[in-house]
Amino acid sequence: MASPESRIIELASRIAANTKKLNDYLVANNLPTPSFDVKGPKANLVPKQEIEVQAARAAIIDDTQELRRLVLGPREYLMSYTHNELISQQAITRFGIAHSFPVGSEASFAEIATKTGLPETNVRQVIRHAINKDIFVEPRPGVVAHNAVSRLLAEDKVIHDWVGASTDDLWQSASQTCNALTKYPGSQEPNETGFALANNTKATVxxxxxxxxxxxxxFGNAMRSFTEGTGFELSHVVDNFPWGDLPQDGVVVDIGGSQGFVCFALAAQFPSLSFIVQDxxxxxxxxxxxxxxxxxGTDRIKFMTHDFLTEQLVHGADVYFFRxxxxxWSDKYCVRILRNLIPALKQGAKIVINDNVLPKPGVMSKWQEDRLRSMDLTMTELQNSHERELEDWAELFKLADPRFEFQGGELPKSANLWVLVAEWKGE
Ligand SMILES: C[S@@+](CC[C@H](N)C(=O)[O-])C[C@H]1O[C@@H](n2cnc3c(N)ncnc32)[C@H](O)[C@@H]1O
Incomplete structure (x- = not known):
């Protein structure tokens, strides 16, 4: 067993080896190496299908994190997290600081203060806090310029919306979540949450x-930036359920189907199927x-107003799809949503779910696992819901009705959402 002293050397060696692997890939493919220079790349440039290089990248992120924590030691590690982690990002988006001077030029704190309406002292403290987190640079004392990160905030509306929603909506909800857990112990109601307390309301999100x-x-734009990223491609849904085996003239109901984009993708691939999008x-x-x-045309796709908290009105479809x-939704409401299907279900009807499944601890990189654990908490903060492990999904169907046979599912290669299937075994 490695001694604690040798662990830091082990981590450092692995970081060096994986960094070389990443660098070699970028150089061999004529891609820029990572840099926060204002002209540096806006995102990580390794394609998702480059599994080995992506694994090296994930290992660098995990190992540098662990090395940093070990070197800090438990006391300074705990104290290195401050409640101010997000304050400069919030101020940058709230007061339009990234837009207060053009990319490629420079501005003094006083000029930014005039432009944003923030007092110069606050401008200086916010920007210097941000600079320490690699957002903006200060080429000369008191003079600010963009780097690649602040440039992204200035030029990419979706990212700006993401940081704005994340700091103004999600962060506030997170900070009130323990208060909500204290005030409403064990609540499964979507209006008894950190979000509700942060907004001083009894209303839902x-x-x-x-x-x-x-x-x-x-908020919608921020969420879209999340769901339109790699791993959420509709091809994963199209390719990972046997839609082609459904009966000729099969019917698919997409419940909470939003704009119907999943059904558009399926309709293009499976001409014998028709679709009903409910929202x-x-x-x-x-x-x-x-x-x-x-x-x-309405023969292939119909749009229908339907509240899934009420009984399903489309009877006899082949698939009821939830993405x-x-x-x-908390278990209480999921059970209600599933039971609302029962009067409409014919024997053999499939319930197909495209959703997150929580991993067992330690099976993916800490960095990737952390994103899912964070999403799990976000669900509680906003809706009193939570993400589910595979067994939790099975339990949910059992709880709704034992005539649902949960058949499990899979995480398609390079996908973020699982495809899960249950079959109705009732009459
Ligand atoms: C997170 S979005 C998912 C949309 C889509 N299925 C997708 O894959 O992106 C949740 C959707 O559920 C819809 N929704 C929320 N409450 C609903 C309800 N009670 N009945 C029907 N749809 C609802 C929302 O309008 C929204 O379109």
């Missing part, structure tokens, strides 16, 4: 955002006007 269109737009009224009203919907729906 959806209800609050419906009153603030700009905040809703920003709340305002979503459906906008969705049915899309050119793809009109082009496919990224059930992880938003």
């Amino acid at each position: 959806y209800e609050v955002f419906s009153q603030f269109p700009e905040r809703a737009r920003r 709340l009224e305002p979503v459906i009203r906008a969705a049915e006007k899309q050119p793809q919907a009109i082009e496919l 990224w729906i059930l992880h938003n």
